[in-house]
Amino acid sequence: MSDPADFKELRREMRLEGLPQIPNRDDEGKFQDLVDYVNAMPEKYRDELLRDLEDKITPSDMGRLLRSLTPTLQLSFNYDNLVRHHSPKTQAASSRPAPSSWATLRNIIASLLSRRVVRPPGSRLRLILSWFYSKKTMEHVFNEIFADLEIEYNEALSHEQRVKAAWVRLRGYWSIINAIGLQSIVSVGKKIFAFLRPT
Amino acid sequence: MSAKNLDEVPTLSAKEFLILKMLENSGTAYGLELVKESGGELKRGTIYVTLGRMEDKGLVESDLEKLGGNEPGPARRLYSITGQGVRVLRVWTLMKNAWVRGLSVA
Numbered sequence: 001m002s003d004p005a006d007f008k009e010l011r012r013e014m015r016l017e018g019l020p021q022i023p024n025r026d027d028e029g030k031f032q033d034l035v036d037y038v039n040a041m042p043e044k045y046r047d048e049l050l051r052d053l054e055d056k057i058t059p060s061d062m063g064r065l066l067r068s069l070t071p072t073l074q075l076s077f078n079y080d081n082l083v084r085h086h087s088p089k090t091q092a093a094s095s096r097p098a099p100s101s102w103a104t105l106r107n108i109i110a111s112l113l114s115r116r117v118v119r120p121p122g123s124r125l126r127l128i129l130s131w132f133y134s135k136k137t138m139e140h141v142f143n144e145i146f147a148d149l150e151i152e153y154n155e156a157l158s159h160e161q162r163v164k165a166a167w168v169r170l171r172g173y174w175s176i177i178n179a180i181g182l183q184s185i186v187s188v189g190k191k192i193f194a195f196l197r198p199t
Numbered sequence: 200m201s202a203k204n205l206d207e208v209p210t211l212s213a214k215e216f217l218i219l220k221m222l223e224n225s226g227t228a229y230g231l232e233l234v235k236e237s238g239g240e241l242k243r244g245t246i247y248v249t250l251g252r253m254e255d256k257g258l259v260e261s262d263l264e265k266l267g268g269n270e271p272g273p274a275r276r277l278y279s280i281t282g283q284g285v286r287v288l289r290v291w292t293l294m295k296n297a298w299v300r301g302l303s304v305a
Contacts, residue, residue, distance in 0.1 A: 120273075137251070140247065140250070140251040140254065140261070140276070141247040141248055141251055142247075143273075144230055144247045144275060144276055145243065145244070145247060146273070147272070147273040147274070147275045148229075148230065148231045148243065148275070150272060150273055151231075151272050151273070151275075152231075154272060171243070172243075174244065175242070175243040175244035176244070177244065178242065178243075178244025178245055179244045179245065179247060179248055182244070182245050182248040183248050186248060186252060
């Protein structure tokens, strides 16, 4: 399989042999064969095959297949081809037929979101603050606010209350700003008191 | 306690007084619990700065909670009132009551 023409030939042969077989919903063995087949094939041919498969299997099976692929393959296909290809803005310009359903795209987006590396809210801000404040202040003031934020945020997400989670996050950042203001006043006050205090 | 001179009555702000009262009633509490129980008098952004100042003054103490291996989320500090905090709270309660009743404190 040195070039696409060879590959097309090979695929024609494979179709004659029944590969890749389009699996039935109940046929887990065949589905896994398909997954293994797509995972093992050379990258430059994979997208083309996936596009062809999309016309042949149901959107939910396509989503399932993409979720079953190795992450790098899946990401490559999603970003470079499918998402761009299925975007409403580029659909008209695309030479390929429109997808039969948006469910495929929704599945892909859901799978991408589910695999995102999730950091606790405010982790970058915590890192920045740790450059400016002492270890004690971080432990007793800011880490506590971040801990409350994380707990409330996770609680909201666990109940699938995304709006509340966003609000909790916003409120947490506002609390940090307040704490920075008050902590600055307290620090300056302590220094003035220490300076004016008779020895 | 920073005020080493026992002739001096330790100062206590309204928020510190409220926190001491709540901690005396509950025994131990997280900062967020104090905020929720205060009904809006204590704010999330300022409670920990206030608690930190109170720790410096020896009125409260805190311990980082010990989480089990399976418990999710970050560890938080549990605050409790110290003996010094109880004494200061009682003095200030007496003073406050005397002030409200219009009596002079002897």
